Amino acid sequence: PKGFKGKDEVSEVKSLEKPRALPQELQCDLYRLLVSKLLPSIALEDMKGFGEALTRIQEIVGDYFASEQGGRFCCEETFEAIKIMKKLGAAGVGQSSWGPTCYGIVDDHNKALKIVYELARKLSDVDVVISSARNAGFESM
Template sequence: EWKILLAIPTVEGLGLHSQVEEESFNKLNAASLKDSSSIILMKLLPSIIEKDFSKFSEAVEELDNLTSCFFKDIQSGSYHPLSKKIVELMKNLGVQGIGQSSWGPTIYGFVRKDEVEYMARRLKPVDIFRYLFTDARNYGAQVIEL
């Protein structure tokens, strides 16, 4: 019923990685584990079970707002600087549950399945990003012996 919209950068090396990322994580003030656990247990999981798109999207954004505190000081805001335009575009189109993957700059959001065509026609190229609509993976990693 829901699709995930990803805005993915087309160049490598954006966001922090390797030793720089590790050093930055060591400097971060951890957000309250209690707060994030509460959001997941009391809002996110029940909204998935109830198939409530609005409550799910609200919980995802609330969780992202909490975790973005990890990155604010290091990346000068809640989002990677290159991602801000994408976030605004997605909000203006009605994408819900918008967030950033770790340091970014991949941005994600959720849309109802019947809105995908509408969104795809209205998504405009922004800087170095491409768009992808995908589904959630309802199972864990699989190990395949060769």
């Protein structure tokens, strides 16, 4: 969504200097999701499992930072975009850093086009990009 900016580097540092304690139950949930679901799903090329784990991790992290960003997501527009992507079958969704950029993961270009169309139709003043994953590690320049 345009017209909204997430935290800049200065305000981000202030938010992260003295983080609130993360309850042990949530620490265990994040660890379990990462080790038992997200990473194995990558290895098995299981997009559904990967997306479910990624979405849940994003929900937990968003709820943790809700007091800093005004809710699970940074703004209503990002929340609406995520709802639309989930409704149209995105395997996983989330917010990038402090937003407002968000993303959805799909396995099919036609599904991506359908999501782009709906986002543009239902949300005003948004930029939508379709890209592919980078399936290579870091490369030195």
